[in-house]
Amino acid sequence: MWHNLQKAFIITRREIRDQFRDWRIIVPIIILTIFFPSLMNFTARQTVDFVQKYGADIVGDRLIPFLFMVVGFFPISVSLVIALESFVGEKERQSIEPLLNSPLTNIQLYLGKLFAVMFPPLLASYLGISVYLIGVYRQVGWFPNYTLLVQVFALVSVQTLVMVSGAVVISSQTTSARAANLLASFIIIPMAILLVGESMIMFWARYHVLWWAIFGQIVIAALLIRTGVAYFNREELLGRQLDTLNLPWAWHVFKRAFLGNEKGIGKWLKKNVGGAYKTLGWPIILSALTLLAGGILGSLESARFPIPPELLDWQGLEKGVVEGIEEFGPIRFFSAEGVMIVLYHNLRVILLASLLGIFSFGTLGLIVLMAPFGIIGYFSATVAQSSVPLWKFLLAFVLPHGILEIPAIAISGAIILRLGATLVAPVPGRTIREAWLHSFAEWAKILIIVVIPLLIGAAILEIYVTPQIALWLFR
Amino acid sequence: MKTMIRTKNLSKHFNDFVAVQGVNLDVQAGEVLALLGPNGAGKTTTVRMLTSILRPTQGQAWVAGYDVVTESTQVRQSVGTLTEHHGLYQRMLTEEYLDFFGQLYGMDALERKNRIQELLHRFGLDQASGRRIGEFSKGMRQKLSLSQALLHSPPVLLLDEPTSAMDPESARLVRDAIKTLRSDERAIIICTHNLAEAEELADKIAIIRRGQIIANDTPRNLKQKLLGLGEYQVTLHKAVDGRELPLPPDTKTTAIGSNWFRYRTPTPELTNPLLLKALLEEDFSVVSLEEIPRSLEQVYLRAVNAPAAKEAEDVA
Numbered sequence: 135m136w137h138n139l140q141k142a143f144i145i146t147r148r149e150i151r152d153q154f155r156d157w158r159i160i161v162p163i164i165i166l167t168i169f170f171p172s173l174m175n176f177t178a179r180q181t182v183d184f185v186q187k188y189g190a191d192i193v194g195d196r197l198i199p200f201l202f203m204v205v206g207f208f209p210i211s212v213s214l215v216i217a218l219e220s221f222v223g224e225k226e227r228q229s230i231e232p233l234l235n236s237p238l239t240n241i242q243l244y245l246g247k248l249f250a251v252m253f254p255p256l257l258a259s260y261l262g263i264s265v266y267l268i269g270v271y272r273q274v275g276w277f278p279n280y281t282l283l284v285q286v287f288a289l290v291s292v293q294t295l296v297m298v299s300g301a302v303v304i305s306s307q308t309t310s311a312r313a314a315n316l317l318a319s320f321i322i323i324p325m326a327i328l329l330v331g332e333s334m335i336m337f338w339a340r341y342h343v344l345w346w347a348i349f350g351q352i353v354i355a356a357l358l359i360r361t362g363v364a365y366f367n368r369e370e371l372l373g374r375q376l377d378t379l380n381l382p383w384a385w386h387v388f389k390r391a392f393l394g395n396e397k398g399i400g401k402w403l404k405k406n407v408g409g410a411y412k413t414l415g416w417p418i419i420l421s422a423l424t425l426l427a428g429g430i431l432g433s434l435e436s437a438r439f440p441i442p443p444e445l446l447d448w449q450g451l452e453k454g455v456v457e458g459i460e461e462f463g464p465i466r467f468f469s470a471e472g473v474m475i476v477l478y479h480n481l482r483v484i485l486l487a488s489l490l491g492i493f494s495f496g497t498l499g500l501i502v503l504m505a506p507f508g509i510i511g512y513f514s515a516t517v518a519q520s521s522v523p524l525w526k527f528l529l530a531f532v533l534p535h536g537i538l539e540i541p542a543i544a545i546s547g548a549i550i551l552r553l554g555a556t557l558v559a560p561v562p563g564r565t566i567r568e569a570w571l572h573s574f575a576e577w578a579k580i581l582i583i584v585v586i587p588l589l590i591g592a593a594i595l596e597i598y599v600t601p602q603i604a605l606w607l608f609r
Numbered sequence: 610m611k612t613m614i615r616t617k618n619l620s621k622h623f624n625d626f627v628a629v630q631g632v633n634l635d636v637q638a639g640e641v642l643a644l645l646g647p648n649g650a651g652k653t654t655t656v657r658m659l660t661s662i663l664r665p666t667q668g669q670a671w672v673a674g675y676d677v678v679t680e681s682t683q684v685r686q687s688v689g690t691l692t693e694h695h696g697l698y699q700r701m702l703t704e705e706y707l708d709f710f711g712q713l714y715g716m717d718a719l720e721r722k723n724r725i726q727e728l729l730h731r732f733g734l735d736q737a738s739g740r741r742i743g744e745f746s747k748g749m750r751q752k753l754s755l756s757q758a759l760l761h762s763p764p765v766l767l768l769d770e771p772t773s774a775m776d777p778e779s780a781r782l783v784r785d786a787i788k789t790l791r792s793d794e795r796a797i798i799i800c801t802h803n804l805a806e807a808e809e810l811a812d813k814i815a816i817i818r819r820g821q822i823i824a825n826d827t828p829r830n831l832k833q834k835l836l837g838l839g840e841y842q843v844t845l846h847k848a849v850d851g852r853e854l855p856l857p858p859d860t861k862t863t864a865i866g867s868n869w870f871r872y873r874t875p876t877p878e879l880t881n882p883l884l885l886k887a888l889l890e891e892d893f894s895v896v897s898l899e900e901i902p903r904s905l906e907q908v909y910l911r912a913v914n915a916p917a918a919k920e921a922e923d924v925a
Contacts, residue, residue, distance in 0.1 A: 141713070144709070144712045144713055148709050152700055152701070156700070227696050228692075228694035228696035229695075229696030229698060230696065231692045231694060232690070232710070232754075232757060234662050235660050235662065235685060235688070235690040235692065236685060236710065236713040236714065237682050237683075237686040237714060237715070238713060368662040368663070369663055369664055372657060372662055372663060383624055383625070386625070565624075568624070
């Protein structure tokens, strides 16, 4: 391990030395380290003086910790530029080839560069924070408690790691700095949103929430590093020559993966689709556990946000069933139109979850699917508090169509997870694009052959059977 | 002799594009192989597979006895590579650059220092000592890259266009260095478009076209295979004047001038002494007997164009 790191540090030392010779990197870092924190000190002083005149001390109390976080963030924003320069820039200048010819392993190369691009911005960030804290202590006598101190240092560190590891993933998919800069918006926009969220936390003074932000970013950084390690390798770096979008090739790969080599629909269903389904064991278990967790979280929320019992109108049930639920479509029970509306709604949710899952390693997709289970959990817990037995509620409103819909959603969660996780889990002998197209073909196969038929069955049951059972049980 | 580079049916496909197909090569210690071919023929891809940068789609390769797939670190440790694009670090100093690579190859500080001085001196880069690489001319950069490839004294060298962008004096320096390296029992592959250089340096020539090796032999054998039997010219002191020439059997004249004639023979080592003897006996006074020089360029063009013409014929 140490020997491996020693080799990586050779790269780190060279790159850091090189960065410190580049005035375009050094000047902004110095400005952000010395000038900017001093400006923030001045701002803090002026603001505190101003708001104290009008008795709005709370504004100053909240502004100072907020600026504390901001002075730490600005220098690390440089890390994105350095990372793109180090990874894709070196690829573009072709200075990476002698490095690739050296006996370094891919991971040593990756780690060496990762450390190198993180070190100067983080150093600048820590220095900037220190300058700000010394200044603000001398001017207004404020110093953060140790928890907040640790939180902000941890926050800037994980944010740097997220940006840098994200930049590596982007770099691995491009051959020019121009293309990488265009793709960098995939990092800048989420980071900007995150910073807005963190700013709200700072102004809200709910500092304990920062731990969640830190934890979430550690998870994202871990996934991005995993992806970076998987795709920052010699084959990917030199095998890819152009940033062209080759749609005919993509269609060809997708079609081949979708149809397979089997002749005849029976064999295709058995071997190709069946084979794909058999590989979904663990993803289905994980997806089902996530949905269960959604239900449990929903049930826990019922204690915090209870529905007054008088609002549970079991008598109005018949009216809703017979006249339809206007808010959803309207859903007309006992009609083919109602089946189509329910099916369309469910498919729309799965497609949205898939789309979000692609950009979030599957996680956001699963969260979308968790939502209805959260609602079921919430109502189940609420009903359990009322006079109606829980089994009766579940039997009336969930189970009749849920017997098909719940497996359909669990399987959907599994294929979304698989599709999203393709970016993290390299497939030997396949490029990232090939691997993703294969996963997309698997997603399409399972969706069309397994999920959609289950959803059609569930929609029919939901429109024709569930209301009958609900009416029968609650009349 | 020890085989330092061996490939068996080596192939590389990028999606549906076949970059290299079924390449078989053997390079012994102390041997120089020139890999020739048009741009995009698969030379760089072959070299990248031999340095364990690209993974073969099919086939196997061993470099210095190590498998390029399963022993990639050892392969890269055993190979010195001069790449087509040097991509030097502009802000680094000459010694700093070489020292950096010396560290990557696991050389200790003293060894690095001595070797760097030796190489800078060998390639006439003493004046470049202490200067930033960004200030270098193209030729100096080429020599620095070559020094980097030789730094760890690898038993195998893969050199892509080793003398491109060099002035004639520097190019000679590098060619002489390559000859010396060959005598040090190194196996060397040179990818080049400079056919005269290939002919001067290479023991064997491999011509690659559309990813496939279409010719692989010694320059002499290739000339014989692709250009036919060797052609010789006899120049006489006086005109032939219609006298019959005493040609040995299996020898055919290809051209006759006033005081010279050319002929082909499958066995020059037997035929030429016999012919000289017969000419002298017949009172032809011989000024010279020489082989008509045939360039590697003719061999290369024949090899590269012949299959295309054949394909065109097939299509027609």
